[in-house]
Amino acid sequence: MVSLGLLAQQIVNGLFFGGQLALIAIGLTLIWGVARVLNFSHGAMFMVGGYVGFFALGFTGSVAAAILASIVVVFALGWVTEFALLEPMRDREEFDIASMVVTLGLAIFLENAILVGVGSRRRAFPALTEEVWRVAGLTISVQRFVIFLISVFALAALFLVISRTKLGLAIRAVSQDDQTALLMGVRPRRVYAITLGCSAALAGLAGVLLAPLFTVYPSVGWYPFLLAFVVVMVGGLGSVRGTLIAAMGLAIVRSVSTIWVAAESAMVLLFAIMIAVLLINPDGIGGWIDG
Amino acid sequence: MSLVELDAVDAGYGENQVLHDLTLSIQPGRVNCIIGPNGSGKSTTLKAVCGLVDVWDGTIRVRGDDVTNAHPRDVVERGVVMLPQGGNVFPEMTVKENLRIGAFLVDDRDVLERRYREVYEMFPVLEEKKRQRAGELSGGQQMMVAFGRALMPDPEILLLDEPSAGLAPDLVDDVFDQVERLKERGRDMIIIEQNVRRVLDVAEYVYVLDQGERMYEGETEALRDEDEIMRMYIGERHG
Ligand SMILES: Nc1ncnc2c1ncn2[C@@H]1O[C@H](COP(=O)(O)OP(=O)(O)OP(=O)(O)O)[C@@H](O)[C@H]1O
Ligand SMILES: [Mg+2]
Numbered sequence: 001m002v003s004l005g006l007l008a009q010q011i012v013n014g015l016f017f018g019g020q021l022a023l024i025a026i027g028l029t030l031i032w033g034v035a036r037v038l039n040f041s042h043g044a045m046f047m048v049g050g051y052v053g054f055f056a057l058g059f060t061g062s063v064a065a066a067i068l069a070s071i072v073v074v075f076a077l078g079w080v081t082e083f084a085l086l087e088p089m090r091d092r093e094e095f096d097i098a099s100m101v102v103t104l105g106l107a108i109f110l111e112n113a114i115l116v117g118v119g120s121r122r123r124a125f126p127a128l129t130e131e132v133w134r135v136a137g138l139t140i141s142v143q144r145f146v147i148f149l150i151s152v153f154a155l156a157a158l159f160l161v162i163s164r165t166k167l168g169l170a171i172r173a174v175s176q177d178d179q180t181a182l183l184m185g186v187r188p189r190r191v192y193a194i195t196l197g198c199s200a201a202l203a204g205l206a207g208v209l210l211a212p213l214f215t216v217y218p219s220v221g222w223y224p225f226l227l228a229f230v231v232v233m234v235g236g237l238g239s240v241r242g243t244l245i246a247a248m249g250l251a252i253v254r255s256v257s258t259i260w261v262a263a264e265s266a267m268v269l270l271f272a273i274m275i276a277v278l279l280i281n282p283d284g285i286g287g288w289i290d291g
Numbered sequence: 292m293s294l295v296e297l298d299a300v301d302a303g304y305g306e307n308q309v310l311h312d313l314t315l316s317i318q319p320g321r322v323n324c325i326i327g328p329n330g331s332g333k334s335t336t337l338k339a340v341c342g343l344v345d346v347w348d349g350t351i352r353v354r355g356d357d358v359t360n361a362h363p364r365d366v367v368e369r370g371v372v373m374l375p376q377g378g379n380v381f382p383e384m385t386v387k388e389n390l391r392i393g394a395f396l397v398d399d400r401d402v403l404e405r406r407y408r409e410v411y412e413m414f415p416v417l418e419e420k421k422r423q424r425a426g427e428l429s430g431g432q433q434m435m436v437a438f439g440r441a442l443m444p445d446p447e448i449l450l451l452d453e454p455s456a457g458l459a460p461d462l463v464d465d466v467f468d469q470v471e472r473l474k475e476r477g478r479d480m481i482i483i484e485q486n487v488r489r490v491l492d493v494a495e496y497v498y499v500l501d502q503g504e505r506m507y508e509g510e511t512e513a514l515r516d517e518d519e520i521m522r523m524y525i526g527e528r529h530g
Contacts, residue, residue: 169392173381180379183341184395184440185367290383 002259005137014255015248016144019151022247023206024224025231026155026240027199033238034175035192036096037086040104042228043221044111045200049074049207050216051114054123063128067150067208074204079197081106086196087189107221114218125211147209154205155244158198162240171195175238230270234277236286245285292355294319294448294479295340295371300349302339308347309335310503317448317481322474324482324490326524327500333483334376336500337450341373342366367396370447374454376483378437382426386417389425389436393443410439413469431462438469448479455486467493487525499524 024046031037049070056069085106089098131142162168173181174191181188206224207216214220235246250273254266261269281287295317302310309332317323325333338344340351342363351359353369372393380389390410397403411418414435420428425436434454441449454470455463467489473480474493484490491497497514499507507520514520 166395169384169388170395172384172388173392176381176383177379179343180375180381181392182343182363183367183373183375184392185364185444186392186395187362187364 006259007256009138010256010259011252012138012140014252016141016148017255018248018251019148020206020210021227021231021251022155022244023151023202023209025228025235025243025247026158027202028225028228029232029235029238029240029243030158031195031199032232033240034171034195035082035086037099037103037196038096038237039196039199040100040225041081041107041110042103042199042203043223043225044107045074045077045203045221046207046210046224047114047216047218047221048077048110049204050125050211050214050220051118051123051207052204053208053211054125054216057125067205070204070208071201074207075197075201077204078200079193081200082189082193082196086192090189090192111218111221118218120218123216125208125216127212143212150205150209154202158202159240167194227270230274232284234274234284236284236290239284239286239290241289242284242286245289293317293352294354295481296350296352297336297340298350298352300339300351301347302335302344302349303347304335304344308503309344310339312349313500313503313505314349315498315505315508317479318496319479320477321495322470322480322482322493323496323498324484324494325498325500326484326487326490327506328524331500332503333500334452335503337373337452337481337483340366340371340450364396367444370444371450372441372444372446372448373450374437374441374452376452376456378434380425380428380433380436380440382424384425385422386425386428386436387421389440390417390421390443393440395444397444406443406445410442413442413472414439431458431465434458434462434466438466446478448481449473451480451482453483453485455484455489463489491525 024042028039028042031039052073053066053070057063057066060066085102086099089095089102092098128143128146133140133142162171170181170186170191173184173186174188178188207221210224231247231250232243234250235243250270253273254270257266257269277284293316297313297315300310300313301308313336315336325336327333335344339346342358342361342365346359349359350357353366353371356369358366358369381392384392390407394403394406397406416432417435417439420432425433428436438454451470455466458466463486470480470482470493482490482494491511491514494511497507497509497511498505499520506524507514507517
């Protein structure tokens with residue numbers, strides 16, 4: 001028998017982990033849904049966010065400034081990626097494939113640019129706080145709680161923009177039918193660039209927020225990218241709600257399963273779930289809830 | 292000055308030329324229609340005006356302004372708005388959001404409210420269903436959404452690409468009633484229709500296209516004396 005206390009603890013851990021996963025995965029699903037790009041440089045955006053945060057923190061000594069700098073710089077990086085690399089290819093027949101190859105190239109380029117420019121040394125990012133709360137028998141890391149809150153806040157802001165603003169209306173229109181959106185006077189290319197920027201900014205924010213946990217090094221983005229990829233496949237590529245559900249669900253499953261199995265095996269479990277979901281419905285959770 | 296003018300336009304998709312040296316000069320103050328067989332380039336003509344199709348040669352003007360290969364937004368800004376073939380509502384958006392995005396270039400709240408009222412007055416069912424997702428509506432209601440969406444910017448000239456296609460007979464009547472109402476209120480239109488008999492009752496000026504070329508243009512009344520055109524494109528029963 002598992003004690004209820006342990007189970008509750010793992011669910012809380014899972015919840016926090018889910019917030020982190022969602023922060024990375026939502027951006028990935030969003031650009032697919034809106035701009036039809038499966039962005040293999042999403043992990044590199046995470047990595048750049050970590051470095052920008054690291055240097056900004058060293059420069060200013062302020063965590064808030066580090067977070068802000070990461071968001072701004074990585075947003076710009078996403079924007080430029082659309083205009084410089086993706087837009088010129090958008091009229092091609094096989095844009096889906098071409099954009100995958102180009103973003104993979106960009107990821108490798110960014111990783112090597114950092115390797116050459118900054119070096120391979122792991123940079124330790126100081127913890128926000130070491131403090132721990134004990135509430136009702138649960139141990140809660142204040143740092144993880146704060147990361148969770150910021151993630152929730154960032155995603156809530158994104159949802160508000162998408163559901164309530166004119167920009168959000170344009171984003172949804174372009175994702176549903178870009179040709180008809182053009183007829184309304186929407187400029188899809190701008191919408192793509194803004195979406196790439198927002199998506200990258202979320203990855204950059206995740207990169208700086210999680211830097212105290214992961215440290216910062218040139219290939220740090222690949223593992224979160226892989227996890228986000230699994231989440232997005234389970235949630236349904238392009239489905240924001242499905243991805244959110246998948247992030248929370250998978251994180252809690254992983255966290256609870258570590259009561260019985262080692263953390264590495266928990267990873268295998270996630271892949272098994274991904275394959276099972278894709279076998280049942282190739283559109284993932286989004287295929288059930290959005291249809 | 293012409294409201295919309297195509298001057299010796301060649302246009303197409305990729306390598307496939309669809310419009311051949313097409314010249315149309317749409318005068319203000321009347322309802323125009325374009326008829327012709329399937330694949331003759333009717334939709335392509337309107338899409339070229341709206342900036343959705345590459346114009347290879349020739350010029351397109353709106354009230355004298357050159358809009359050849361302009362961004363569709365520049366055309367919308369000049370008051371030219373299209374209801375695309377099949378309607379193409381945004382299925383995941385509510386009815387009201389579809390109307391809102393129709394007036395994407397309008398920001399004034401009072402103006403927007405007035406436009407909603409006008410559209411709801413024309414299509415009361417849209418007000419009842421304004422919070423429903425457009426994709427959940429019937430085909431006829433989706434066409435109303437698309438029609439209302441095209442009216443939201445209060446266009447100077449409305450381009451309707453087969454607004455009655457695929458609708459049940461009583462809904463076809465509704466569509467033509469709405470077109471009549473718009474005509475009475477002095478709205479300029481270009482209508483593409485398969486339902487030739489009905490559209491000729493409304494339109495004052497007719498263009499006949501075949502294989503991307505203009506085969507005929509003239510007043511609707513004059514068309515009735517064109518035996519050859521009537522026989523080839525319109526069918527004897529009207530002659
Ligand atoms: N998006 C496209 N890409 C490539 N070719 C196209 C495209 N749209 C239309 N065509 C081709 O252009 C030609 C003219 O098509 P268009 O849609 O303008 O005809 P239409 O007169 O509107 O016909 P219909 O009565 O069937 O609507 C056709 O041969 C069609 O196959
Ligand atoms: Mg057509």
